Amino acid sequence: MSTQTESMNVAEVKEEHKELRDHSTCMGMIQPVQDALYVLNGKWKLPIIISLSFGNKRFSEMAREIPKITDRMLSKELRELEMNQLVKRTVYDTVPVVVEYSLTDYGSSLDPAISELRKWGIQHRERITRK
Amino acid sequence: MSTQTESMNVAEVKEEHKELRDHSTCMGMIQPVQDALYVLNGKWKLPIIISLSFGNKRFSEMAREIPKITDRMLSKELRELEMNQLVKRTVYDTVPVVVEYSLTDYGSSLDPAISELRKWGIQHRERITRK
DNA sequence: CGGCATCCATCATGATACTG
DNA sequence: CAGTATCATGATGGATGCCG
Numbered sequence: 001m002s003t004q005t006e007s008m009n010v011a012e013v014k015e016e017h018k019e020l021r022d023h024s025t026c027m028g029m030i031q032p033v034q035d036a037l038y039v040l041n042g043k044w045k046l047p048i049i050i051s052l053s054f055g056n057k058r059f060s061e062m063a064r065e066i067p068k069i070t071d072r073m074l075s076k077e078l079r080e081l082e083m084n085q086l087v088k089r090t091v092y093d094t095v096p097v098v099v100e101y102s103l104t105d106y107g108s109s110l111d112p113a114i115s116e117l118r119k120w121g122i123q124h125r126e127r128i129t130r131k
Numbered sequence: 132m133s134t135q136t137e138s139m140n141v142a143e144v145k146e147e148h149k150e151l152r153d154h155s156t157c158m159g160m161i162q163p164v165q166d167a168l169y170v171l172n173g174k175w176k177l178p179i180i181i182s183l184s185f186g187n188k189r190f191s192e193m194a195r196e197i198p199k200i201t202d203r204m205l206s207k208e209l210r211e212l213e214m215n216q217l218v219k220r221t222v223y224d225t226v227p228v229v230v231e232y233s234l235t236d237y238g239s240s241l242d243p244a245i246s247e248l249r250k251w252g253i254q255h256r257e258r259i260t261r262k
Numbered sequence: 263c264g265g266c267a268t269c270c271a272t273c274a275t276g277a278t279a280c281t282g
Numbered sequence: 283c284a285g286t287a288t289c290a291t292g293a294t295g296g297a298t299g300c301c302g
Contacts, residue, residue: 026185026196030178032252033245034198037177039255042274043168047161054157059284065157067165070276075285096283109254113247114164120244121163124170127237173294190264201296206265227263228302 036113039084044069044077049086049107050114056102081107167244170215175200175208180217180238181245187233212238 040046047066051057057065063074078101081087086107092098171177178197182188188196194205209232212218217238223229 022185023196026182027198029185029249030181030197032249032256033177033181034174034252035256036248036252037174041174043165043172044275046164046168050161050164051157054153054160063284065154066161067158071285072277072287073275076275099284106258110251113244113251116244116247117167118160118163120241121165121167123240125163125166194264202265203267203297204295207294230264 039086040110042077044073045081046110046114046117048074048077048081049103049110052087052101052103053108053111053114056100058098058100062101086110170217171241173208175204176212177241177245177248179205179208179212180234180241183218183232183234184239184242184245187231189229189231193232217241 044066047069048062051062051065059074059078063069063071066074078087078089082089085104088102088104090100090102092100175197178200179193182193182196190205190209194200194202197205209218209220213220216235219233219235221231221233223231
């Protein structure tokens, strides 16, 4: 009887370890995505990055090119992206002054992720307009 | 002279068309990503989807598995994901009642995008801890 | 167990106007 | 041109307690 009780405990412990392992692996898969989301959060960061992936731009060019964005949000998000080194801001000392934004190599490294997201978005739009 | 003026105008018009085309193509690349973002917005939707990609789960399982999420947010986000048909909710008529959440095929179709985002997130974490 | 209701704080975004 | 300042609003998220 004690043997049976013991073996049950062992089974329970193994069960528990299995669950712990599952939880750990699952959390391990979630964490990196949350890390990415932390840097890319909000409505505008990815659109801004995409816009710059088509070439260096000036502030007002981007404001025209990104649908519905306001100057305030563009300014704010560019600052955050610059702090995270995804975007570079270059001031040309001309008269009048010219400010140019560009993607860093690090910013460009988001390309595969953005590409997959775009593919899904295209499918998604087709799906919801179909209905 | 009139010829020159004309040819300049044509050049200008072409320039303008080129810019219009660029803006259009750029906006065309941004739009699908914004469509995707619209469905996946917030801190929790992708973590929830990832959690379910490891198998069907019950409410409290997910609450334990997703770091820092509250019941309220889990409940709210699951409802939205269900409305967008990314997640399916099944109620088993047992005593006590069992509710199981699962990914739809449509939800699973986000896998490539999530995978790329995860890759980037891993690189990103390495980069910021290195410094 | 699987949530919902309520209250409250903070944050994100938007609208508008203004500046060097 | 390249932003900033100010104000308003809604969304997000935490804490707590309750219910069937």
